[in-house]
Amino acid sequence: DxxxxxxxRHEVTEMGQxxxxxxxxxxxxxxxxWYRQTMMRGLELLIYFNNNVPIDDSxxxxxxxxxxxxxxxxxxLKIQPSEPRDSxxxxxxxxxxDNTEAFFGQGTRLTVV
Amino acid sequence: xxxVTQAQTEISVVEKEDVTLDCVxxxxxxxxxxxxxxxxxxxxxxxxxxxxxxxxQNEISGRYSWNFQKSTSSFNFxxTASQVVDSxxxxxxxxxxRGxxxxxxxxxxxxxxxxx
Numbered sequence: 001d002x003x004x005x006x007x008x009r010h011e012v013t014e015m016g017q018x019x020x021x022x023x024x025x026x027x028x029x030x031x032x033x034w035y036r037q038t039m040m041r042g043l044e045l046l047i048y049f050n051n052n053v054p055i056d057d058s059x060x061x062x063x064x065x066x067x068x069x070x071x072x073x074x075x076x077l078k079i080q081p082s083e084p085r086d087s088x089x090x091x092x093x094x095x096x097x098d099n100t101e102a103f104f105g106q107g108t109r110l111t112v113v
Numbered sequence: 114x115x116x117v118t119q120a121q122t123e124i125s126v127v128e129k130e131d132v133t134l135d136c137v138x139x140x141x142x143x144x145x146x147x148x149x150x151x152x153x154x155x156x157x158x159x160x161x162x163x164x165x166x167x168x169x170q171n172e173i174s175g176r177y178s179w180n181f182q183k184s185t186s187s188f189n190f191x192x193t194a195s196q197v198v199d200s201x202x203x204x205x206x207x208x209x210x211r212g213x214x215x216x217x218x219x220x221x222x223x224x225x226x227x228x229x
Binding site: 033042091107109 | 156165212
């Protein structure tokens with residue numbers, strides 16, 4: 001398996017623009033997580049899905065953030081409109097079960113100018 | 114309050130030294146899971162080990178070893194005879210129930226620098 005695949009690897013956008021991050025989890029994994037990593041706050045869980053259903057989105061910082069998982073092999077994290085404070089590395093991860101290890105993608109480095 | 118505390122922000126050692134990375138966690142669950150991940154300079158997070166709360170046996174994998182002590186809520190990680198390639202940020206994580214599932218919360222990480 002190719003592992004968790006995220007795209008794009010890098011994204012630079014202007015404040016106010018819409019940004020969409022994409023993730024393909026490992027086939028057969030039932031859980032998908034979106035994390036954000038910053039120097040100030042470390043690794044924060046934004047949202048997780050179980051069998052394509054969003055379970056806990058309490059980590060999503062604002063209504064500007066939304067996430068979807070239309071099928072078992074694809075998820076998106078959208079920021080609209082983007083702001084400079086959204087600049088971070090966004091990781092997608094998937095796991096077989098809820099108590100097993102999560103496998104991470106390589107991350108998307110987002111810079112909002 | 115932080116669920117996972119990695120008090121050491123940065124550790125610097127010389128190659129071949131042994132180094133221990135500390136992890137202290139806090140949970141009210143009786144069943145939970147602990148993990149260590151490595152984040153090398155390339156940026157991806159690499160899974161190293163998973164332990165459940167009922168298994169306090171220490172584990173050794175090559176130069177890596179882990180010491181789990183429920184009495185002190187600690188899950189420490191030791192690298193023996195460190196190498197330059199061990200330079201990375203290491204994260205400890207705790208999975209406890211959240212929204213009905215066990216979901217990992219990460220510590221702030223410890224940056225390990227191994228000098229040649």
